[in-house]
Amino acid sequence: MKYPGGVKVKDNNYIEYGNRGMSLEEDINKANEYYRLINRAIIYKKPTPIQATKVVYNKGKGKLIAEGYFKTPSTTDYNGLYRGKYIDFEAKETKHKNYFPLTSIHTHQIEHIKKIIEHGGITFLIIRFSSLGKTFLVKGEDFITYLTNKPKSIPISFFNEYAKEIEESYNPRLKYLEVIDKLYFGGKDHETN
């Protein structure tokens, strides 16, 4: 199954595929599958929230949605459990080279990130600059601090200075938990913990 939910819905500002033929969402889904397979973390993408406005009954197939629409998510896209901790994050891609536009992060999601910090969870954003071939992980705390003066975008210089680039590797490509180990667990990896 290539696309969970069968479709891929993105804002127009965001591309479906990165430079190397895979979307960020796909990379993260594959990483999460891999982490579950090796029993390292239990992290899932939440299903896309939809509002079914018409449901019909079909013999053999059961209940079918005959009309529905996609809703704006009020939380982040991914959450789960890693090393006994609650993990919660959002992932976005941009084609821009110099900045990440904040229009793609909804107000509800920003409030959600603040709440997760307040309640002791680990929360972050994974931002891919697809034209640069770089994917950053930025801590929720640093992201929220940067929003204080209500900017419309975040310059690449912020990511270079405050975020950690996620190194790409094979199978899965985006091993973002390595960065989590460094940022939240004092650099100790899973085994030496």
Next chain:
Amino acid sequence: MKYPGGVKVKDNNYIEYGNRGMSLEEDINKANEYYRLINRAIIYKKPTPIQATKVVYNKGKGKLIAEGYFKTPSTTDYNGLYRGKYIDFEAKETKHKNYFPLTSIHTHQIEHIKKIIEHGGITFLIIRFSSLGKTFLVKGEDFITYLTNKPKSIPISFFNEYAKEIEESYNPRLKYLEVIDKLYFGGKDHETN
């Protein structure tokens, strides 16, 4: 919004409404809303996973689902963050008075509950016997232990002995975090922690 997702899909064994006019799902959603409002816990129901098989573009309304179906969930319905801990649970209602049939809990969900225990999360089931007007919270650990001999159902006596009944109150009716405080936080409540 009474029904998140606009529809309510239940196995035929499970009723939509409890004795007092509200479904268990509705009671839990209201409790979660209340807990978020008073900033006590950040817990959400995951959206129902759907597979959109036909998406059309509608001027003004944007992308519409013209055909889709409901998928079997591979995890539990609810998760979130409480007192710094990862919380994960499933909720089910039964009309039976003497037992809870296990057909309504999918194999994937049982595996998921085991994983959450293994990784240090708090996981449980909320089971309502609607004919009895009783709602129980059973720890994931006790539930999994009971499944060892592959029973087809769990008798009410198990719930009376090993589960905790959730007391009903006003606004919200189902304050299940009181039970979580007792079972997982040594009886200390939120404030005295």
